[in-house]
Amino acid sequence: MTSAPGFADIQDAARYLKGVAVHTPLLEAHAMGAALGCRLLVKAEVLQRTGSFKFRGAYNRIGRLSAEERARGVVAYSSGNHAQGVAAAATLVGTKSLIVMYSDAAAIKVANTGVLGGEVLFCDRRNENWEEVTARLAAERGLTPVTPCDDAHVIAGQGTVALELAAQARDMGAVPDILVVPCGGGGLTAGCAMAAKALLPKVAVYGVEPAGFDDTARSISAGQRVVNGADAATICDALTVSTPAAMTFAINRKLVDGMLTVSDPDVLAAMKRAFLDLKLVVEPGGAAALAALLAGKLDVRGKTVAVICSGGNVDPAIFARALQVGPGKGE
Amino acid sequence: MTSAPGFADIQDAARYLKGVAVHTPLLEAHAMGAALGCRLLVKAEVLQRTGSFKFRGAYNRIGRLSAEERARGVVAYSSGNHAQGVAAAATLVGTKSLIVMYSDAAAIKVANTGVLGGEVLFCDRRNENWEEVTARLAAERGLTPVTPCDDAHVIAGQGTVALELAAQARDMGAVPDILVVPCGGGGLTAGCAMAAKALLPKVAVYGVEPAGFDDTARSISAGQRVVNGADAATICDALTVSTPAAMTFAINRKLVDGMLTVSDPDVLAAMKRAFLDLKLVVEPGGAAALAALLAGKLDVRGKTVAVICSGGNVDPAIFARALQVGPGKGE
Incomplete structure (x- = not known):
């Protein structure tokens, strides 16, 4: 498909992926939720086949x-x-x-x-x-x-993350007010925003980018796709695009309620917290959305918040850096 | 209950825990299974509330x-x-x-x-x-x-791990030939052996102990409970009992098909492998059963093998040690 997908394409993708992709768990993060003053649900997409939603x-x-x-x-x-x-x-x-x-x-x-x-x-x-x-x-x-973002089947496939999440939340008696998603080229954000807005009419969807790679945030503000600086650097290797994809940008500018930015220390602290509290290995880019919450980038008090931990493919040396983050950060 | 539990008590425990305990996922470990020549299913009990089956x-x-x-x-x-x-x-x-x-x-x-x-x-x-x-x-x-092992309700609760596992395996089209369980006081092993033997009549159940803490293995051989040496040491802090509990020993000597022993290097290598392939944080004791498989303690070729990763509460410094294990071990 060269035109943008619709919600029916996400439902179709879910049927197509059944028995092949992992139905990843939605975990209740009791301690982090208590610390943030919200009910926090974590979609553990690091457990997906190949270690990420891709x-x-x-x-x-x-x-x-x-x-x-x-x-x-x-x-x-x-x-x-x-x-x-x-x-x-x-x-x-x-x-x-x-x-x-x-x-x-x-x-x-x-x-x-x-x-x-x-x-x-x-x-x-x-x-x-x-x-x-x-x-x-x-x-x-x-x-x-097979492009990572400018393809309706790819976007629809990524959208199944939120399709599952909405059903799992319902089974847990939860109705997410907020959904927070790591954002690189924007495929996961676009697919999940489409699914979430269809299933949870009142949900606010936030995309999270690393500092220096806030191309989607700036593109939405500018009303057109802009490019990141050539010398930008981040620990979030999975989120290092130069500009939003055309198809995902067209979706995200319409459906996303806000974009947030996180620093490398924010991300490392979130990886440590996921290690301690969730027992999940989350890679830097995969931890971006959780990092935004833990760094207080959004007022979530009293809300039900769902966050996607989108990937766990991290080299041991980088993970060891996260393990060294002191207890003051993210607690 | 002061007398040993029965299978009905495990079913009753599952009903009692519904909506309170996490229904932890059973993950297909494609790469590790291929390396071992078996179909390998991992019960990710590290994702349980409090980070372990307990x-x-x-x-x-x-x-x-x-x-x-x-x-x-x-x-x-x-x-x-x-x-x-x-x-x-x-x-x-x-x-x-x-x-x-x-x-x-x-x-x-x-x-x-x-x-x-x-x-x-x-x-x-x-x-x-x-x-x-x-x-x-x-x-x-x-x-x-509230004793950790000599209590029928406690053992029945631990048995729900295998009750879930059997149903999840069935949903994946798998019939485990072998179930491998970390063994300390023997509560998880006893409960899971009871559930597994009831639901999977042909399954062989193995318990895994750390070297120096093979009290259940030696007690089964001796026909009576024996004590570990006072100077034994292991990285598996969760499995350091001095002798099997009375109630669990009575169950395990009847139902367990074999006991295996793992070393600290075996365990650290398994933790690293779980980090790389499963994206799970597994503590030393929780990785004992996986370590036995990866260290080749059991011939699993051509079999369907289920293994319980029972806990993930590990200090960052210990986990950092596991991350430093070289690629030669466990690959």
């Missing part, structure tokens, strides 16, 4: 390839989570995947992409643009490109 | 106190997981809990017991016996002792 969109796209497309294979660029999602989905449906990654990608993401059956092709962040490399490989080799 | 048994016991008992409160001794389970359960039902802990208990366990509403009383491992201290406090203050 598998949902990738499988919903790649599973629907024609026999001819499947015979040729797919190509994608990624910082590593979409890479693993594409590799796992391609292997499951019996096609090949070629993944373009920057050579500074997280080691765990590169290694797992290979384990999952993907062929990794590195390119140099300073001299090459991965979108261009991917487009060239697609043309040269007849591969189907 | 909440199940504690709530199933404390929730059934008489109004008079509830007015006076409970007392328990624990290395820290039963402590948190008892504290959380007591607070939920509106009674007080006094917890006897050795002063070298894991810091996270002591802190969380307090957060959950328990009053911690330290005793000295070298000069005092915590069972005796607990019995004295119970007598002096009229508190109801």
Whole structure:
């Protein structure tokens, strides 16, 4: 699909993913909720196949390839989570995947992409643009490109996170007032905003970006897509896009109620808190939404708040940094 | 109940815990299963309320106190997981809990017991016996002792882990041939063996103990309860009992098919593997069963294997040690 998805596409994606993707748990975070003065529900999407939500969109796209497309294979660029999602989905449906990654990608993401059956092709962040490399490989080799955001099936797949969340919250007797989502290219935010607004009419949806990568926030303010500074840096490797995708921006500017920004220390403190209280391994980008809440970026007192921990693919050395965060931060 | 529980008591416990305890997910461990040549299912009990299975048994016991008992409160001794389970359960039902802990208990366990509403009383491992201290406090203050193992309601509560597991496996189209469980005092092993043998007639149940704390293994061999050496040491703080409990031993000697032993390096490697592949924070004792599998203590080729990761309350410094395990171990 080249046009934006609708809610029915998310419902369809949920049916398509049944028995293939993990129905990840929605966990009640008692201690953190008490500290924040809210009821806090955490969607533990780190437990998804491949360790992040990206598998949902990738499988919903790649599973629907024609026999001819499947015979040729797919190509994608990624910082590593979409890479693993594409590799796992391609292997499951019996096609090949070629993944373009920057050579500074997280080691765990590169290694797992290979384990999952993907062929990794590195390119140099300073001299090459991965979108261009991917487009060239697609043309040269007849591969189907699987974009991380500008694809209705991908967005619909990511939206199943919130579809599940809404049903799980209902089963727990909770009606979320607020949904907070990590935001990179905007696929998870867009899909989840669509599902949440359809199922929870009063919910406010917030996207969370790392400082220096607040392209969606600034694009919504500007009314058009703007680009991040070339020298921006963040620990949230999964959220380092240069500008919002066209399709996700069109959705997010309409549906998102607000954008928030977090710092590296905010994110590390949230990873430590998830380790202590939730027993979940959350990667920096995956912890961005939780970090915004714990850093007090939103007044949540008296509310029911749902937050997505979207990925857990983090190198041990980075996680060890989070473990060293002192008790004063995030408690 | 002072006599051993039956399967009906486990079913009853499941009804009693519904909506209070977390229905923890059973996760398919694709990569580890492929490496071991088996289908591997992991019961992520680290996601249980209080971070370990102990909440199940504690709530199933404390929730059934008489109004008079509830007015006076409970007392328990624990290395820290039963402590948190008892504290959380007591607070939920509106009674007080006094917890006897050795002063070298894991810091996270002591802190969380307090957060959950328990009053911690330290005793000295070298000069005092915590069972005796607990019995004295119970007598002096009229508190109801909540033992970690010698109680039918506690064992029945722990058994709900395997009750859930059997149903979840069925929903995934899996019939476990083998169930592997961490074993300290034997409550989880006993409850789960009862549930598993009732629901999966062909399953073989293995308990896993740390080296030096193989009291259940040696007691089963000897036909009577034997005691561990006084100078034994292990990283698995949750599994450091001196001898099996009477009630659990009577069950385990009948139902358990075999006992396995793991070393500290086995356990640290399993914690690292759970971090990398499952995105779960597993404490040393909670990782013992997974460690036995990854260390090749059991021939699982071609089998469907279920393993319980029973707790995730680990101090950051210990977890950092696991993160430093090299890639050669457990891969």
